Amino acid sequence: MSPIPAKRTGKTRPIVRYIATGLLGLSLLGCQRQDNEQAPAAPIHPRDEVVLPSDSPKRDFIKDVVIELVQRPILDAVTGKITYDETRTARVSSPIAGRVIGGIAALGQSVRKGDALVELDSPELGQAQSDYANAASDLNLASRAFDRVQELYDNGISSRKEREQAEDVLVRARSEAERARLKLANLGARARRTDNRFILHAPLSGIVTERNINPGMEIRPDLAEPLFVISNLDQLWLQMDIFEKDIGQIRTGATVTLRVAAYKGENFSATVNYISQVVDEATRTVKVRCVLPNVENKLLPAMFASVMVQSEANDLAIVVPLTAIFPEHESDWVYVNIGDYHYQKRQVTLGLRFRDRAVVLDGLKPGERLVVGGALLLRTEQDTEQQSGESAR
Numbered sequence: 001m002s003p004i005p006a007k008r009t010g011k012t013r014p015i016v017r018y019i020a021t022g023l024l025g026l027s028l029l030g031c032q033r034q035d036n037e038q039a040p041a042a043p044i045h046p047r048d049e050v051v052l053p054s055d056s057p058k059r060d061f062i063k064d065v066v067i068e069l070v071q072r073p074i075l076d077a078v079t080g081k082i083t084y085d086e087t088r089t090a091r092v093s094s095p096i097a098g099r100v101i102g103g104i105a106a107l108g109q110s111v112r113k114g115d116a117l118v119e120l121d122s123p124e125l126g127q128a129q130s131d132y133a134n135a136a137s138d139l140n141l142a143s144r145a146f147d148r149v150q151e152l153y154d155n156g157i158s159s160r161k162e163r164e165q166a167e168d169v170l171v172r173a174r175s176e177a178e179r180a181r182l183k184l185a186n187l188g189a190r191a192r193r194t195d196n197r198f199i200l201h202a203p204l205s206g207i208v209t210e211r212n213i214n215p216g217m218e219i220r221p222d223l224a225e226p227l228f229v230i231s232n233l234d235q236l237w238l239q240m241d242i243f244e245k246d247i248g249q250i251r252t253g254a255t256v257t258l259r260v261a262a263y264k265g266e267n268f269s270a271t272v273n274y275i276s277q278v279v280d281e282a283t284r285t286v287k288v289r290c291v292l293p294n295v296e297n298k299l300l301p302a303m304f305a306s307v308m309v310q311s312e313a314n315d316l317a318i319v320v321p322l323t324a325i326f327p328e329h330e331s332d333w334v335y336v337n338i339g340d341y342h343y344q345k346r347q348v349t350l351g352l353r354f355r356d357r358a359v360v361l362d363g364l365k366p367g368e369r370l371v372v373g374g375a376l377l378l379r380t381e382q383d384t385e386q387q388s389g390e391s392a393r
Helices: 012-038 057-061 123-154 160-187 244-249 375-392
Strands: 049-051 063-066 069-071 078-084 089-092 098-102 116-121 197-201 206-211 228-231 235-243 255-260 268-280 285-293 304-309 316-321 326-328 331-337 342-353 357-362 369-373
Touching (some): 049 375, 235 244, 235 304, 244 285, 331 375
Antiparallel strands (some): 049 342, 063 369, 078 235, 078 304, 098 116, 235 285, 255 268, 326 331, 342 357
C-alpha cells in the first residue's frame, strides 16, 4: 500500500520567495561592491585647477616666481653700448718730443692726479730750460741797467730818450722771460735745472685702461694714438639709439634698466641726461645718453646692453614674461601656484605687449606665485584629468 503524500499548505510558497529575494540581494550587493572597487575616484578639486601627483615627472619642469610691482615699461627693449664717461676720462699724449727711458705706468694701474706716467729724455725740453735761463739772465741784466739809467735821469745826467730805451729793453726782457717760464709751466717741467728729463703726469685720478707706449720708444706730440687713456670707471655712459617715432616717450631724468650678458638676471639702472636734437637721416634714430653708476666696477666700456625704458618712479605695474601666458578661446590665461604643486588656471587682461613680456592689467596680484615655465605642461595635465573624469562618469 502506497504512502499517502503530505498535503501542501499555502504557507510554503512565501518562505521560498523570501529566500530567493535574499539571495538575489546579496548577489547584487556583491556586484555593486566590486564595481565600486574598480571605478577610479573622481577628482575633488575644481575644473580650473590642476594638482601634480608626487610621482609626476612634470614637477621638475615647472618654474614659478613671486609677482612684484615694477616700474611700468613704455618701450620695447633696445640695444645700448656702455662707453667711457668723457667728463672723467683723459687721453694723455706727450706735449714734447723725446725718448722713453723708463718708469712707464702699467696697464690697469690705479693712479692719482699728478702721479708720474712715464719719463722721457727730451733735448727739446733741455732747449726750453736753456731758453728760460737765458731769458731770466737777460731780464736781470735789463732790470739793473734800467735802475742805473733811472738814477742818472733823476739826477739830470741821463736824457729822457735813454731812460725810455732802457725801459723798452726791460719790458722786452720781462716778456721773453715770462714766455719761457709759461712754456716750462705748461710742460710741467722744472725751470731751475737743465737735465733733459721730462716726466709726463696724470691729469686726473683713475685707472690706466689703455697704454700705447713701450720702453725706448720715440715720442712725438703728433702721434695718432694717445700714450695713455685714464678713466674713472666708477661712473660710465650708456649710449643708445631711439627710433624717431618713440623719442616722445623719453625725457631727461628718466630711469632706464639694463642687462648685460656677463651678469644674467641682474639689473642695472641709469639716468637719461642728454637727448640729441638731431635725427640720423639714414637710420631715423636719435642719440640718447645716460649716466650709469658703476661703483662695484662690474660694467666695462664697450659692453653691449639690453635697455628697457621705464615710466615714472611711482607708476608701477605687474609685468610678466610671455612664457607664462597662453591663449585659449580668444582670451589670455596663466597658472598660479596656490601651494603644494596645486595650480589654478586664471584669465588675465593684458596691456602693452612687448617682445618677451607683457603688462598685466587685471587677474593677478602682487605676492602670488606665477608659473613662468611649464604652463603648457599644466594645461596638458589638466586636459588629461578632465577627460579621465568624464570617462569615469
